[in-house]
Amino acid sequence: MNFEVLTPHSLASALDALASNEKLVPLAGATDLMVYLEAGTLAPCTFLNLQELWELRPVLALNGSLTLGALTTYRDVRLSAVKDHFPMLAWAAREVGALAIQSRGTWAGNIANGSPAADGVPALMAYDAEVDLASKNGRRSVPLAAFYRGYKQMDRRPDEIITAIRMPLPQPGWSDYYRKVGTRRFQAISKTLLAGRILLDANRTVKDVRMVFASVAPFTLRAVQTEGLLRGRHLTADLIGDATRAIQDEIHPIDDIRSTEAYRRRVTANLVRDFLAACGPVC
Amino acid sequence: MQISLTVNGKNYQVTPPPMKRLLDVLREDLAWTGTKEGCGEGECGACTAIMDGVLVLTCMVPICQAAGKHVTTIEGLAADGKLHRLQQAFLEKGGAQCGICTPGMIIAAAYYLEHPDEAEDIGEALAGNQCRCTGYTRIFESVKAASSLYSIV
Numbered sequence: 001m002n003f004e005v006l007t008p009h010s011l012a013s014a015l016d017a018l019a020s021n022e023k024l025v026p027l028a029g030a031t032d033l034m035v036y037l038e039a040g041t042l043a044p045c046t047f048l049n050l051q052e053l054w055e056l057r058p059v060l061a062l063n064g065s066l067t068l069g070a071l072t073t074y075r076d077v078r079l080s081a082v083k084d085h086f087p088m089l090a091w092a093a094r095e096v097g098a099l100a101i102q103s104r105g106t107w108a109g110n111i112a113n114g115s116p117a118a119d120g121v122p123a124l125m126a127y128d129a130e131v132d133l134a135s136k137n138g139r140r141s142v143p144l145a146a147f148y149r150g151y152k153q154m155d156r157r158p159d160e161i162i163t164a165i166r167m168p169l170p171q172p173g174w175s176d177y178y179r180k181v182g183t184r185r186f187q188a189i190s191k192t193l194l195a196g197r198i199l200l201d202a203n204r205t206v207k208d209v210r211m212v213f214a215s216v217a218p219f220t221l222r223a224v225q226t227e228g229l230l231r232g233r234h235l236t237a238d239l240i241g242d243a244t245r246a247i248q249d250e251i252h253p254i255d256d257i258r259s260t261e262a263y264r265r266r267v268t269a270n271l272v273r274d275f276l277a278a279c280g281p282v283c
Numbered sequence: 284m285q286i287s288l289t290v291n292g293k294n295y296q297v298t299p300p301p302m303k304r305l306l307d308v309l310r311e312d313l314a315w316t317g318t319k320e321g322c323g324e325g326e327c328g329a330c331t332a333i334m335d336g337v338l339v340l341t342c343m344v345p346i347c348q349a350a351g352k353h354v355t356t357i358e359g360l361a362a363d364g365k366l367h368r369l370q371q372a373f374l375e376k377g378g379a380q381c382g383i384c385t386p387g388m389i390i391a392a393a394y395y396l397e398h399p400d401e402a403e404d405i406g407e408a409l410a411g412n413q414c415r416c417t418g419y420t421r422i423f424e425s426v427k428a429a430s431s432l433y434s435i436v
Contacts (some may be wrong), residue, residue, distance in 0.1 A: 005284070005301035005347045025365070027345070034343040035324045037302060047302065051348050075337065098411020099394070099401060101325065103337035104344070186410035187326065 002044030003037065011134065012239045014161065016046060019136040022158035024048040027102040031097070032113045039280040048161075056108075056163055074102035074120065082215050084163045087171055088195055091178040092123035098187050108162040111144065111257045114152040114219065121220045122212040123178060124165060124194035132164040133157075141166070145212075148219035175279040176201045180214075181267055183258075185272060190215045191259035194271040199232075206230045211272070213217040216251040223250045226272070286350045290315055291359035297346070304350045305340035306330045310358060317357040319387050321413070328412030331387035332356045338394045340411075347361075357386035360393060369429040371391055378425030380416035388412045392426045 006015040006024065013137040018024055027033055036042045048058055050071065058072040060080045068077070074093035077083060083090035093102055096110070110120035111131060114145045129144040133156060144165075145197040147155050156162070177196040180189030193214035209230050211223040226246045231252070233239050253264035284301045290313055293300065295314050304417030309315045309332075323342050330341040333355040341354075360367035369389045372378065379385040388409065395401070395408035404407035405426050416424060 003300070003302040005345070007347060030345055031325060034304070034345065038304075038323050038342070048344075050346055060355050075401075094338075098328065099326070099391070099408065100331055100338040100340045100356075100411050101327065101343075104339055184408065202324065 003042075004046040005086075006046060006048050006194065007049040007052055009052050011053050011163070013158075013161060014050065015134060015136045018159045020162065021046070024189055026050055026112065026161050027108040028112075029073060029211045031101055031105040032109065032115075050161070056079055062169070065169055066167045068107055070108035070162045070164055071106055072108070072165075073104060075099070078100075078102065078108070086123075086127060086167065086253055088123040088126060088176045088178045089120075090194070091176075092120050093259055095119055095178075095180050095186065107165055108229045111147070111165070112154075112156065112162055113218055114148065114154050115214045116151065116217060116219050117193075118187050118220055119180060119193065119214065122193055122214050124167065125212045125222055126176075126195040126197050126210040127167040127170065128210070129165050129167045131162055132166060133160040134163045135160040139163070145222045151218035153219075170197075171199070177275040177278060179274065181271070189258060192216050192253070192264045192268045192271065194268070196275040198276070200235060200279065206233055206235055211247075211275070213247075213251060213268065215258075216268055217255040218252065221251065223247055225250050230276075231261075235276065235279075240273055243276060244272045247272050284347065286346055288323055288349050288351065289353045291354070291356060296362045299346050301347040302345045304342050304355045305332075305334075305339075305344040305346055305354070308346050309354070310348075311340060311367050314356055315356050319383050321383060321387075326413070327384070328387045328391060328409075331390045331396060331412065333390060337347065338391060355390075357390055360389065367393065369396070369426065372425040372429035373422075376425040376428055380414075384412060384416075388414065388422055392429070395426070395429055 025045050027049050040087050056070040058076045059069045060082050061067045062174050074096050077089050078093045109122050110118045125144045130141045132141050142155050174197050180190045180193040182190050195212045197210045201207050209227050213221045226243055253261045255261050285298050287296050299308050309318050319329040321327035325340050332341050335352050369392050382390045391409055393410050405423050
């Protein structure tokens with residue numbers, strides 16, 4: 001096998017290695033990369049094994065905001081108390097794959113893999129997550145909602161690695177919604193998915209809303225136009241109908257091995273209706 | 284690359300290519316052939332083992348990330364010449380047919396009996412393990428039988 005591995009023991013040495021060889025491929029839980037490697041679709045390369053970097057260790061720190069170290073797994077979140085504040089993270093973790101995937105796969109890896117069908121990224125994006133990146137030249141943060149530019153294109157330079165993911169603690173009153181539509185409940189890749197959050201006032205006026213979709217665009221899509229349509233409006237059946245039509249202009253679903261454009265459009269509209277109706281006129 | 288790891292309580296030093304799958308090191312280098320390969324891409328669960336206390340798919344663990352770890356495979360469940368209660372239950376209830384999924388199925392079930400809070404039910408606990416023979420009913424009955432034994436003991 002023409003694959004080599006570097007295993008640095010400090011973030012500084014990892015960043016030095018990346019600075020001198022930008023072709024290094026960061027390796028965390030390996031649940032995506034081992035599939036590509038076994039399928040023979042990976043060109044010979046050297047991996048940068050991140051598992052020994054204590055700076056990326058799976059801490060789940062709650063301190064006005066939530067910080068997930070880059071090596072935090074889905075299982076880490078399911079077993080932690082942070083799910084009380086961020087319930088969608090636990091729901092997403094549960095559907096990303098079976099337990100043996102949850103114990104190895106990482107949230108940061110889900111971001112860096114850049115799949116439009118990622119299950120963890122929509123939940124993170126709906127919680128206004130920021131991605132912390134480090135290189136030899138310094139550190140910066142990027143809002144996850146601005147991280148993707150196209151299919152598998154993202155705002156990460158080859159000399160950077162993700163060190164952490166941060167999210168503000170949600171204010172009281174938000175309702176969360178996460179629904180993945182796949183061929184079966186567990187261990188499936190989504191045909192469409194909605195991670196939604198909504199904050200209504202006592203009159204059911206939409207104070208704020210987040211709607212993030214998977215598998216209906218070249219990358220995880222935050223539907224800012226449909227959110228804008230809803231914000232400040234009274235949540236009525238008519239408005240919900242408007243939202244199900246508005247979302248059609250924002251998504252770009254395709255026919256592929258898992259579904260069709262027509263099915264994805266119909267079911268995505270149904271998810272929008274289900275989300276808003278669950279939190280709106282009928283509650 | 285020299286790597287030490289412990290499999291079923293025995294210590295080993297191996298020098299495989301660093302991205303060789305733990306599955307292949309177990310089977311080819313260490314002759315622990317109880318762990319099976321099914322799909323080789325993380326879908327079927329045939330290669331399931333326990334590594335440092337968590338459930339893993341050995342086809343998705345590069346050996347460089349198993350350095351210093353403790354691995355338990357199906358061969359590590361029986362003790363003192365006695366089958367593990369799950370093995371006994373699969374035997375009695377017809378939980379195994381062709382046998383390819385059985386080692387991974389029993390490992391995942393053993394993990395569930397030890398960590399019942401990590402899955403809502405047997406279905407979720409075994410969601411990552413596919414069987415093409417049994418239709419799952421007898422597997423679930425086997426796990427239930429072993430589980431009730433567990434609560435009596």
